[in-house]
Amino acid sequence: MKRTKFLTQAAMIAAIYVVLVEVFKPFAYGMIQVRVAEALTILPFFTPAAIPGLTIGVLVSNIIGPYGMMDIVFGSLATLIAAYLSYKMPRKILVPIPPTIVNAVIIGAMLYYIFLGTPDEMPLLAIMGWVGLGQLIACYGLGYPLMNMLEKYKDKVFG
Structure with missing residues (x-):
């Protein structure tokens, strides 16, 4: 029963992440991006199922995204690291920090490499600063209020 619940939660989180990326696709990619789906990176606060759920959601989103294998590998790895670290955060206010910093560094470096030698080079x-700013907006601006709302219903939603 617990395994089924874990897998169901992970699958739902992955599916919601992919849908949010697709719905808000114009904002989800590029050096200056606010990936609305990153608001879900607060979910490890509520359930460890969010760690694989977010990772799979990013994996699927990046498979159908514009940056290819590099984003599939490094985007998924960044999310796995950030989700695990968010799960380990000792206080609620700290939960959005790992996805903000990890993505700023890993995705920032990846985008630097992708755009190196192009007219969009920066x-x-x-x-890294632009990616970090987008993550701050998504994780604290959207995710933290979502966390506060979900906290009221955590037993019903994640129980």
Whole structure:
């Protein structure tokens, strides 16, 4: 029963993540991005099923996204690391920090490499800053209020 619940929660989180990326696709990719689905990165606060759920959601989103194998590998890895670290955060206010920092560094570096030598090339720290800012907006601006709302219903939703 517990395994079924874990797998169901992970699958639902993955599916919702993919839907949010697709619905808000114009904002989800690029050096300056606010991936609305990243608001879900607060879910490890409620359930460890969010760790594989978010990772699979990012994997699927990046398979159908524009950056290919590099994003599939590094985007999924960044999410796995960030989700695990979020799960381990000792206080609620800290939960959005790992996805903000991990994505700023890993995705920022990946985008720097992807856009190197193109007209869209920017300095590495600038790209990391833009990715970090987008993550702050998604994780704290959208995710933290979502966390506060879900906390009221956590036993019904995640129980």
